[in-house]
Amino acid sequence: MTAHEPAPTPQAADKDDKDDKGAMNHGMFLFLLPKVPLMLRVAILHMLRVSQQSKYLDLRTELIIAVLRSLTNPSRPLSISETQKLAGQAPKLKGNIWVSTYSCPPPPPGETGLQEAIAKAIDGLRNPEAPPPAYQMPEPAPVEAEWTGYRANATAESRLPNLFERELYTEMMKEVKSPVTVLYFHGGAYYLLDPANHRPTTKTLAKLTGGRVYSVRYRLSPQHAFPAALMDALQSYLALLYPPEGAFHEPVQPEHIVFAGDR
Structure with missing residues (x-):
């Protein structure tokens, strides 16, 4: 408060409090409005003593439980795309971590060398007595990844500086003390999650190795069927060995690459 600002009067404070309560009640009304049919059904069944819960719970408790269950178990199942979006959410990027995309x-x-290598690998792994697997070879696509490093001097609330991605990579490399590069493939059964979900893990790997982590955002199924993710993995490995034009990094020696991931 500055010297020119008048102190709030008790009446003004009381009005603000009432406004806050009014907004809260309005929000609660809008939240519960779609649940009215459910609440009516639960209330009727409870009063008729038909519901199993009415033997043990009062009406208020049964209504609360019914509303909470409707939130955790929605009547309309989520689509795969909605599930992927929900599962791919990550907390705000902050703390002892560098991330450069x-x-x-x-x-x-x-x-066609990439596709030929994938086809040869698939054929080499199959049972010779089994028929060849049926799949359609996808086209190569841009593959995004997160360069991740440990940011030693940051606090738990530190945010990344407002820099271009290449500049973030340069700042990260100032703290990298080892030639180790961890090539990381996140879990999620090939159709869920994202490198952003696994930043606590990749940050820890960078800290323990003193190196950096290249966490691949491979294509997810079923939008991109097998072997799209496998192709993205190989393309990412080759990019470490032979950086494309405009890449942030220098060529990485094979003996310095560590494969890691989770299921």
Whole structure:
């Protein structure tokens, strides 16, 4: 409060308090309005002593439980895309971590070496007595990944500086003390989650190794069926060995690459 600002009067404070309560009540009304049919049904069944819960619970408790259950178990199942979006959410980026996002371009048009390598790997892993697997080879696509490093001098509330991604990578590399590069593939059964969900893990790996982590945002199924994720993984590995034009990093020696991930 500055010297020119008058102190709030008790009447003004009381009015603000009433306004806050009014807004809260209005919000609660809007929240419960779609639940009115459910609440009526629960109330009627309770008064008729038909519901199983009416033997043990009072009406108020049964209504609260019914509303809470409707929130945790919605009547309309989420679509796969909605589930992926929900599962891919991550807390705000802050703390002892560097993150720099890089998008690896696909091979030039007409270059089929990546697809041929994937087909050869799949064929080499199958049972010779079994028929060849049926799949459609996807086209290579840009593959995004997060360069992650440990930010030693940051606090738990520190945010990343407002820099371009390449500049963030440069700042991260100032704290990297080891040539180790962890190539990380997040879990999620190939159709859920994201590198952003796994930042606590990749940050810890960077801290323990003194190196950096390259966490791949591979394509998810069913929008991108097998072997799209496998192709993105190989493309990311090759990008470490042979950085594309415009890449942030220098070539990484194979002996310095550590594969990691979770299911």
